Amino acid sequence: MRALILLPLLVSACDPWSRWPNESSYEVDRLWDDDVIAADGGLYVSLPQAGALVFVPSAGGEAAEVDLGGAEPVRLTLAPDQRSLLVTSRWSVCDDDDPDIETLGDCPEDELRSVYALDLVVDGALAQSFDIPPYLNAFSFTHGGTKALAYVDAESYATLDELEDQALVDLNAVAVLDLEARSAEVVSVGFAANNFLFNEDDSLALVLAQSQAIVLDLGTLDVNVRYNLTLDEDEELDARAADFTPDGRYALIAISGSRDLYKLDLEIESIDILSMDGVPSDLYVDSATDQTAVVYAGQAQVDVIDHDASFLVESVELETPVTEITALETGVLLYNDANDGVKYLYRLDMEDLELTPYVVTNPVNEVMISDSGRYALAVLRPTQSWGGSSADDYTASHYGLGVLTLDDDDALSVTLTGTPVGVALVDAADTTYALVLVEGEEELLMLDLASPSMLETVAMPAPATGIGTMPDGRFWITHDEELGMVSFLEPETRALESVGGFAAFGLIPDDSLPEREEM
Amino acid sequence: MFATLLLSLLSIASPAAEAAGQDELSFSWGSLGAPDEGWALFSDRDRLDSVGLRGGYGITPALSAVAGWQYAFDGGDLWTWDGEDDGAAAVALTTHRFTLGPKARYELLPWLVPYATVQGALIWGRARLDDDLSDDENLNQLRAGGVAPGALGALGLDLVAFSTDRPVRPAFGVELGYGWVAPLALDPLGELEFRGFYANWSLGARF
Numbered sequence: 001m002r003a004l005i006l007l008p009l010l011v012s013a014c015d016p017w018s019r020w021p022n023e024s025s026y027e028v029d030r031l032w033d034d035d036v037i038a039a040d041g042g043l044y045v046s047l048p049q050a051g052a053l054v055f056v057p058s059a060g061g062e063a064a065e066v067d068l069g070g071a072e073p074v075r076l077t078l079a080p081d082q083r084s085l086l087v088t089s090r091w092s093v094c095d096d097d098d099p100d101i102e103t104l105g106d107c108p109e110d111e112l113r114s115v116y117a118l119d120l121v122v123d124g125a126l127a128q129s130f131d132i133p134p135y136l137n138a139f140s141f142t143h144g145g146t147k148a149l150a151y152v153d154a155e156s157y158a159t160l161d162e163l164e165d166q167a168l169v170d171l172n173a174v175a176v177l178d179l180e181a182r183s184a185e186v187v188s189v190g191f192a193a194n195n196f197l198f199n200e201d202d203s204l205a206l207v208l209a210q211s212q213a214i215v216l217d218l219g220t221l222d223v224n225v226r227y228n229l230t231l232d233e234d235e236e237l238d239a240r241a242a243d244f245t246p247d248g249r250y251a252l253i254a255i256s257g258s259r260d261l262y263k264l265d266l267e268i269e270s271i272d273i274l275s276m277d278g279v280p281s282d283l284y285v286d287s288a289t290d291q292t293a294v295v296y297a298g299q300a301q302v303d304v305i306d307h308d309a310s311f312l313v314e315s316v317e318l319e320t321p322v323t324e325i326t327a328l329e330t331g332v333l334l335y336n337d338a339n340d341g342v343k344y345l346y347r348l349d350m351e352d353l354e355l356t357p358y359v360v361t362n363p364v365n366e367v368m369i370s371d372s373g374r375y376a377l378a379v380l381r382p383t384q385s386w387g388g389s390s391a392d393d394y395t396a397s398h399y400g401l402g403v404l405t406l407d408d409d410d411a412l413s414v415t416l417t418g419t420p421v422g423v424a425l426v427d428a429a430d431t432t433y434a435l436v437l438v439e440g441e442e443e444l445l446m447l448d449l450a451s452p453s454m455l456e457t458v459a460m461p462a463p464a465t466g467i468g469t470m471p472d473g474r475f476w477i478t479h480d481e482e483l484g485m486v487s488f489l490e491p492e493t494r495a496l497e498s499v500g501g502f503a504a505f506g507l508i509p510d511d512s513l514p515e516r517e518e519m
Numbered sequence: 520m521f522a523t524l525l526l527s528l529l530s531i532a533s534p535a536a537e538a539a540g541q542d543e544l545s546f547s548w549g550s551l552g553a554p555d556e557g558w559a560l561f562s563d564r565d566r567l568d569s570v571g572l573r574g575g576y577g578i579t580p581a582l583s584a585v586a587g588w589q590y591a592f593d594g595g596d597l598w599t600w601d602g603e604d605d606g607a608a609a610v611a612l613t614t615h616r617f618t619l620g621p622k623a624r625y626e627l628l629p630w631l632v633p634y635a636t637v638q639g640a641l642i643w644g645r646a647r648l649d650d651d652l653s654d655d656e657n658l659n660q661l662r663a664g665g666v667a668p669g670a671l672g673a674l675g676l677d678l679v680a681f682s683t684d685r686p687v688r689p690a691f692g693v694e695l696g697y698g699w700v701a702p703l704a705l706d707p708l709g710e711l712e713f714r715g716f717y718a719n720w721s722l723g724a725r726f
Contacts, residue, residue, distance in 0.1 A: 020609045020652070024563045024595030030606075031599055049599075065707065105556075461658055462651075482599050482606040482650040483659040500658035504648055507597075508557035508709030 070514025080145030541577025545723025552715020
């Protein structure tokens, strides 16, 4: 009989890992958002199902939940210091005072409402909360990164729940956040302001609102000047691109659909309109030469405006139109990411306006420049589904990479057999590597850009969904794993460290009312 | 486990029960309410069903100490959907419930013995998750365990076969009542609460 009494002890010890019950089926939305935020020291990962935020340290150690007092993260934005994370947090409060109400389910539906705060999380811990309108969902940081303007992202009016949750919405408002003093103030500047420029010492912000440009003093928060860009206040002018001249005196603003380039003089408070040859699609102010480059989607030319010479415009002809400008160490790289027929990229020396064309096999999706400035990598997209038998057909039906050597005119295209889900560049001692993740593959491709045909692979624990750079120079990789998995890659040694399981944090639903107080 | 140990000690240290037929050993099965929303992760039912063993030691003709152990193994598939693709992970929860307490009975007839019992309980639970069962080296083989105290009270009825002079008599018992267990913390997954209607059936021997 005593042997029988020992039976529970035996069964307690016996629980083989391989046995799994099959009696329940539980359905939830995806547990984690693989659109992670790479901060100094680790990754912030949002868990939408659990309504939680997790910090995964890159130096080893366990992932930990960031305590937001029961609130769920709605939106994450990393400040330029790479340590401060702005989190729009939301939680529920019950307006019924009944002391028996302990859970969300206990609260009558019409007494339940959502409240918001903007939280500042530093090094994985809540440091400060700001009470600003929750619909200010986008942030523009000053050059120094210590201040930010919060505004409504123009793309979000139709989808932003926070706009519907409020009794009153002021679309003239922006919030000025001081991340050092940890303060926030809401100021009314202009209707639907959504584009901001800062002068070199971050004392002024040029706020581009609908039909207006406003100069806001970031110290006093007073509006210094208000420029009407059109006589009709209802006319909406959408700034396509804008920048200050290096001396901070002029602001140049390109308007979508307009050939006019607005030149705002901040000293004499006047507006000049430069009539360009086409509708500008991008502009770039080059501080070194005090010039501005302007490109057009419909015009095969780049115009260079000399700020010192009364804004004289000089045109450089191209083989094809370009839509984008990317800064290089000296000069700019021009390319077109909108037209399937364009396979040219150009390097323009801003000193002597010498043009170097590069030809790749497929149209360009995106372009990256190595930190060394020696290489540019263009991710190329297919233009047709597979159907032919020639080398051209094969190339045109696959993604590819275009490797541009920027100190000469070499360009080499290689073909990827899969769909790239992430590409990153890393400089090694004497070369640059491109790290390429291909959809569904458990290997990371490493291409030496000095000889792109030589392929090296790094084995991964699971197929990847994204890649990016950590502030310390390592790479993060997200994996297609339900319970969460990220890896940190040391490019020099190829050492890969993986952390998993963090998406299971808070997997068991918690119905209790958050204890966090309304601000 | 504590209860089992205590029962073993009782059987060693105590003199033979004065009242023959007051000791018991049974196979038992039953259920405890599981109203927690999170329980749906492991089971489609709203209760924790379990099986186990139960032993009793007669202290007086009307009072015995009973100890029990109940085991449950629940779980299934966790499906996730991100709007485009779905994925799955296996989930399981193993629970061991140990109980110990007095059982007061009144022999209405030699074969019909109603009783009342109040027992302290201790639940040990261990959850497991795995999002790739085909890979033994999968990093995401997760475990989370916790212990929670509780209590249960019930009224029951034992049906005992054969005459009282037999040394061993087969018996069937049923008891119904209420059980409560403090939140079982399965960090970092969250907490589970078991409480509500409690039922237990037993089939075994009285001696």
